[in-house]
Amino acid sequence: MTREQMATVLAHALEGYPFEVCGVFVGPANGRRVQRVVRVPNREQESPRVRYEIAPEDLLRIQKDARTNGDEILGFYHSHPDHPARPSETDRRVAAEGLSDGVVHLVVGVEGGARATPAAWVFRDALAGFEPEPLEIDAKEDEPWR
Amino acid sequence: MAVSVQIPAPLRALAGGAAEVRLEASTVRELVDELQARHAGFRERLLDEGGRLKAYVRVFVNQDDVRALEGEATPLRDGDVVAIVPAIAGGCCRCCRVRAASGPPPAAEFIMSA
Numbered sequence: 151m152t153r154e155q156m157a158t159v160l161a162h163a164l165e166g167y168p169f170e171v172c173g174v175f176v177g178p179a180n181g182r183r184v185q186r187v188v189r190v191p192n193r194e195q196e197s198p199r200v201r202y203e204i205a206p207e208d209l210l211r212i213q214k215d216a217r218t219n220g221d222e223i224l225g226f227y228h229s230h231p232d233h234p235a236r237p238s239e240t241d242r243r244v245a246a247e248g249l250s251d252g253v254v255h256l257v258v259g260v261e262g263g264a265r266a267t268p269a270a271w272v273f274r275d276a277l278a279g280f281e282p283e284p285l286e287i288d289a290k291e292d293e294p295w296r
Numbered sequence: 297m298a299v300s301v302q303i304p305a306p307l308r309a310l311a312g313g314a315a316e317v318r319l320e321a322s323t324v325r326e327l328v329d330e331l332q333a334r335h336a337g338f339r340e341r342l343l344d345e346g347g348r349l350k351a352y353v354r355v356f357v358n359q360d361d362v363r364a365l366e367g368e369a370t371p372l373r374d375g376d377v378v379a380i381v382p383a384i385a386g387g388c389c390r391c392c393r394v395r396a397a398s399g400p401p402p403a404a405e406f407i408m409s410a
Contacts, residue, residue: 160408213302244384
């Protein structure tokens with residue numbers, strides 16, 4: 151992904167603090183390069199400070215838009231306000247019960263609404279859970295968060 | 297009824313890599329049965345032990361979530377587009393953090409300060 155795309159994700163996480171925010175990465179089918187970052191409303195109603203939910207209706211819409219352009223959903227991001235950029239037990243449980251095998255999740259830890267730190271993970275399967283995934287940032291652009 | 301089924305990326309390995317499958321089915325349940333008959337593994341990924349759609353699996357017929365229709369008994373018509381969509385949710389509270397994964401600390405290069 152590009153630096154600008156990463157900056158978009160981190161800015162979203164900071165703006166949304168103290169609530170969790172979430173979004174979707176879209177890119178060419180069968181690829182790993184992010185073409186577009188789509189911010190998605192956190193539909194969690196009861197505990198948006200410690201939970202997030204991407205509504206299936208939102209996902210369906212994004213999926214249709216992506217397919218129209220020959221793209222597809224490559225992965226997801228969400229923030230952890232005042233918690234580390236690592237998948238939680240809740241993240242693992244939902245991924246295991248759902249359809250997340252091989253899906254990349256970028257988790258952004260947000261400290262006090264002032265500092266956002268991302269880390270990428272891939273969900274292997276219900277047995278192996280999440281494993282760290284290398285993040286490749288296109289270095290051609292400026293560094294807007296410095 | 298001839299319908300097309302959009303397969304999400306995590307299930308494509310079961311379908312030989314296909315992003316879309318065309319098949320005959322008159323209900324969502326028949327659709328799952330047909331997918332299972334062609335590609336073993338679909339039923340256990342989509343349905344629970346009681347034969348109901350799993351909580352974190354959503355199926356849309358055209359624009360409509362079958363949970364708002366007749367669930368697994370939702371009828372299908374010729375030309376319907378059925379989308380299987382994962383429910384994406386999670387989050388982190390004090391009681392559940394860092395139990396699920398471990399690994400190197402995030403790279404400081406990517407930190408953004410407000």
